[in-house]
Amino acid sequence: MSLRPVPAAGLLLTVTGRCPLRCAHCSTASTLASAETDAGLLQRFVGSFTEDARPAVLMLTGGEPLLRPGTVAALATRARAAGTRSALLTGAFFAARATGSATWRPPRAVARAVTAVDHFSVSVDAFHEREVPRAAAFAAVRYALDAGIASSLHLVGNGPDDPYLEDVTADARRTFGDRVPMLVNTVRPVGRAASWAAAKTQARPGPRGVLPCAMAAWPVVAGDGTVLACCNQDVVDRRPVPEHLRVGHIAQDDWAAVRGRVRSAPVLRMIRAVGPLHLRERFGTSAEDTGPRPGYCAGCRALAEHPEVLAATGRAGAGAAGALLDLHATRRQVEAGPVEFVRRHGSAAHAQLVALPGTPK
Ligand code: SF4
Ligand code: SF4
Known part of the structure; x- marks a missing residue:
């Protein structure tokens, strides 16, 4: 844990x-x-x-x-x-x-x-x-x-x-x-x-x-x-x-490839750092985003239907800034303990x- x-x-x-x-x-x-x-x-x-x-x-x-x-x-x-x-x-x-x-x-x-x-x-x-x-x-x-x-x-x-x-x-x-x-x-x-x-x-x-x-x-x-x-x-x-939640297949990938995607995929970094609700809140622009929101995980899966949110999330989670944000969120949870x-x-x-x-x- x-x-x-x-x-x-x-x-x-x-x-x-x-x-x-x-x-x-x-x-x-x-x-x-x-x-x-x-x-x-x-x-x-x-x-x-x-x-x-x-x-x-x-x-x-x-x-x-x-x-x-x-x-x-x-x-x-x-x-x-x-x-x-x-x-x-x-x-x-x-x-x-x-x-x-x-x-x-x-x-x-x-x-x-x-x-x-x-x-x-x-x-x-x-x-x-x-x-x-x-x-x-x-x-x-x-x-x-x-x-x-x-x-x-x-x-x-x-x-x-x-x-x-x-x-x-x-x-x-x-x-x-x-x-x-x-x-x-x-x-x-x-x-x-x-x-x-x-x-x-x-x-x-x-x-x-x-x-x-x-x-x-x-x-x-x-x-x-x-x-x-x-x-x-x-x-x-x-x-x-949903493509943003797929990180490989054991018939084609080895652990190093899967690990690389888990660690560095910008969308996954942002899901770990701020969660899917915030991503919809911050980057959602379509008319339907003003309607009732789905639940936590349902909203995360549904990001696949919101390319504008995924694109903006990808930009926010890329590069050194995204890596740092991810690292900070991880550290906070590890320090809080099991x-x-x-x-x-x-x-x-x-x-x-x-x-x-x-x-x-
Ligand atoms: S029936 Fe399902 S919940 Fe029960 S032991 Fe098997 S896998 Fe687990
Ligand atoms: S929010 Fe739910 S669906 Fe999305 S990565 Fe986390 S557990 Fe998976």
Whole structure:
């Protein structure tokens, strides 16, 4: 979370669009018939990381990445060779029948994948618990901790006052003490990849709609190999992608090329520095801009229909001035720290749980 506002410090990678579970809140509507990401292209793309050109963090997500445990282990190993740390987010389908006993072990291939990554996270919420009991999800976390892998929980409630969140966070503290940090979000119409750090912002815009979007910092590899500028689920799922939010494709690009676009595209710099609302406010000239405004992310996607706004944004974000503005916005968010970041983007009431000491590897 400390690195989440830093452009290209992380990469979210969809290992597969498939999932054996059927959680009612699954915005990706993942099933076992969903699309598979080309494993060869994933390996090639992660293989393009070098010591000098690599993300600090590789987030392996889905669907359910542990449907492809061999691919997870191979990607984590390749990433580590370049100096990138990996993290895995799972719904723990493989633990559904775990009793919670100290002797429970995941299937061998899954165990290899879990111990290949640097960080292991399990999603737990009321919807998941209908598919995988909480005790079983906790058994998966306990296995990872006992194997020496730093672990965390990704929790979701209906709102910050949802009693479920009090119950599950207290249960996790009783079970794991301070060893398992928790990222707590509230249900919203965005998808699973986004749950690494929500694409929703709870802060209010400042004067003239200034509200930076930190989500435009880490690119996302979608199931079809397209690389998007952010984890907003509509951006990840809908085609065609608005051109200003597309930063490549793993069939044609390597990490250095994607990183270069994320860092230097003038429109992305401006989205990160002041947010899409301000860009419409400042540069919108067409008659429709005097009408009702769309929401934050809908307004960002709709910039594609406003070439005059994109052109002016491109000019403002180009060159040394644009780079400096971007750097300043990033620094402010990094200095505010991970708890403040989660307070803004997740459940503010539970933000401090992200900073529990955990078990660094
Ligand atoms: S929410 Fe996650 S675990 Fe549940 S069905 Fe969707 S992808 Fe699978
Ligand atoms: S504001 Fe734009 S870049 Fe940011 S999350 Fe929303 S759609 Fe993505």
